[in-house]
Amino acid sequence: MEKTNSKEVFIAPEKDFIYRFQDNTLYLSKSLLLPQTIWLTKKIPKEIRSFKVKSVVLNLDELQNIDSAGVMALFHLKDKLKKMGISARIEGGSKSILEKIDLFSPGHLPAHEIPVKAGFLERTGDAVSYFFTEFVFGFITLAADVFYWSVADIFRSRSRREGEVANQAVLIGVNASLIVIFMSFVIGLVIALQSSGQLRNFGANIYIVDLTVIAMMSQMGPLITAILVAGRSGSSIAAEIATMKVTAELNALKTMGLNPIRFVVVPKLYACLITMPFLIIFANVSGILGGGVAAYIYLDITPEIFTNRMALVMQNKDLITGFVKSQVYASLIVLTGSFFGFRVERGAEGVGKVTTTAVVVAISLVILADSILGLLFY
Amino acid sequence: MNKEKVIEVIGLGASFDDTVVLSDVTFSACKGDITVVLGASGSGKSTVLNHLLGLIPVEKGYVSVLGKDISNITEAEQLNLYLQMGVFYQSGALLNSMTVGENVALPLKQHSNLPDSLIEEIVYMKLGLVHLQHAFHLYPSQLSGGMLKRAALARAIVMDPPLLFCDEPGAGLDPVSLASLDELIVNLQKQLGISVVLVTHEVTSIMRIADRIVFLDNGIVVFEGSLKNALESDIDSVKQFFSVINEADRYK
Numbered sequence: 009m010e011k012t013n014s015k016e017v018f019i020a021p022e023k024d025f026i027y028r029f030q031d032n033t034l035y036l037s038k039s040l041l042l043p044q045t046i047w048l049t050k051k052i053p054k055e056i057r058s059f060k061v062k063s064v065v066l067n068l069d070e071l072q073n074i075d076s077a078g079v080m081a082l083f084h085l086k087d088k089l090k091k092m093g094i095s096a097r098i099e100g101g102s103k104s105i106l107e108k109i110d111l112f113s114p115g116h117l118p119a120h121e122i123p124v125k126a127g128f129l130e131r132t133g134d135a136v137s138y139f140f141t142e143f144v145f146g147f148i149t150l151a152a153d154v155f156y157w158s159v160a161d162i163f164r165s166r167s168r169r170e171g172e173v174a175n176q177a178v179l180i181g182v183n184a185s186l187i188v189i190f191m192s193f194v195i196g197l198v199i200a201l202q203s204s205g206q207l208r209n210f211g212a213n214i215y216i217v218d219l220t221v222i223a224m225m226s227q228m229g230p231l232i233t234a235i236l237v238a239g240r241s242g243s244s245i246a247a248e249i250a251t252m253k254v255t256a257e258l259n260a261l262k263t264m265g266l267n268p269i270r271f272v273v274v275p276k277l278y279a280c281l282i283t284m285p286f287l288i289i290f291a292n293v294s295g296i297l298g299g300g301v302a303a304y305i306y307l308d309i310t311p312e313i314f315t316n317r318m319a320l321v322m323q324n325k326d327l328i329t330g331f332v333k334s335q336v337y338a339s340l341i342v343l344t345g346s347f348f349g350f351r352v353e354r355g356a357e358g359v360g361k362v363t364t365t366a367v368v369v370a371i372s373l374v375i376l377a378d379s380i381l382g383l384l385f386y
Numbered sequence: 387m388n389k390e391k392v393i394e395v396i397g398l399g400a401s402f403d404d405t406v407v408l409s410d411v412t413f414s415a416c417k418g419d420i421t422v423v424l425g426a427s428g429s430g431k432s433t434v435l436n437h438l439l440g441l442i443p444v445e446k447g448y449v450s451v452l453g454k455d456i457s458n459i460t461e462a463e464q465l466n467l468y469l470q471m472g473v474f475y476q477s478g479a480l481l482n483s484m485t486v487g488e489n490v491a492l493p494l495k496q497h498s499n500l501p502d503s504l505i506e507e508i509v510y511m512k513l514g515l516v517h518l519q520h521a522f523h524l525y526p527s528q529l530s531g532g533m534l535k536r537a538a539l540a541r542a543i544v545m546d547p548p549l550l551f552c553d554e555p556g557a558g559l560d561p562v563s564l565a566s567l568d569e570l571i572v573n574l575q576k577q578l579g580i581s582v583v584l585v586t587h588e589v590t591s592i593m594r595i596a597d598r599i600v601f602l603d604n605g606i607v608v609f610e611g612s613l614k615n616a617l618e619s620d621i622d623s624v625k626q627f628f629s630v631i632n633e634a635d636r637y638k
Contacts, residue, residue, distance in 0.1 A: 076511060
């Protein structure tokens, strides 16, 4: 049977909303509120199209109630029909319905602005320029500020926060010592364990001492310590400063005439510079101890032989290298944590973001610095 | 003519640990009115609001919102009630990780099957009502205090709720922004025909927008009635509260 353009439709589940199509007119009755708008956006356009009409009138005479979603859906239907080649106009409606339509009419809405997408070269150029100006230059500027205030702080002890360096030393150094000792012991043990099989094959058991001591003192000890401190304290420094910025504490410091870098960053830098060498010594000792345990168990090297050989292998240079590395790593960790902490944007989410970035960047910088220092002190 | 009650509170009591915050709170709010719950700091205003919002369970007394007894309500009924109310928080409480447009669209996206294009148009229109269309793509951190409040208001009314709760909407705003926000609330209330329950202690705001006053003092309602009657009240705490206006008049 061919469809006519006269059809009456009653929607059973939606008792609050009735529509019918008759003589090129869509009559909407009762309420057109948010739950009912789905009919106007989904079903009704399809039905009108099936009648193959050129124009349609949307009659609101029987409509008793409408909300903003209903008004928008009405205009949405009109636009949709237009795209189908069917012209539509709204007619009728009580005073209150017309007032709502007037209030919620989308006629004054501005057209959506479609941002012009930059080309590949432009985007690459922008990204490189942004990286150098925002990150490299920003990091260098912060480093210069921190260096200035850390030197200036030595000569202005009166206005220094009393006990803050000691407090930070406990947080950054003392509280990290157990995890550093434990991890270094395990790593020293594993290095010696993995090497013992190979050395035994060549009858070079005694060289397990050389391997463990050199590996721990010149590379593994400082590196493990720096990675652990970056993960533990770097994140905490970034989160603390970021939270202070978000809660306007940094602004409060500034308006009180206090320099945030001196007040917040410098004590952390001092604390990290002071405690890092000790942490590296702990890491070296426990790593070598771990290697000694493995050497005793797997290669029958007694503690006496181990210590005698160790005295021959150890060099002052390794101690100096370890100290220099400790100072470089400490500076990198504190500077990276502070840099990203100061860059926080968008509240709570931003704090999480800068904290993660600070840890990743700090560890990457530490490894990069380790490679450079490794080459310099080789 | 008796107006329909959108909120009815009878004998509401609340205490935290051993501290009694509300003793015997009784009041009602009528359809189409702006009812202002006011009182000094610590008088129990926020506790009353949190009860009305279902954030604190009613342990003593009777509380009805839009005809629903919320002291004995299921989770599904509470959710249904939330869809019929908009809440405008003191801090705006916009989600910082989303743009203003996304924030305002959030309730519609969660609770309707409307196509995204239509939701976007509704959001544009609602932002237009609070004069904030230009902020559609901005993040909350890029807005001023006044803009943040207006964006929060747009989110509160996006579902066309019959009932709007406002928790200290003017807090932290300068007098000009506060006046403009008050005007906006009054206009929206008239245009949308919604009922508003507003908690505040901003005297200037109260003078501009209140239809009815509920005055709390030490956890009890000491006055309930029209603004005119409140200004003429003989109750000490009410008189003291509104005396600020008289003091301001002296400098005119």
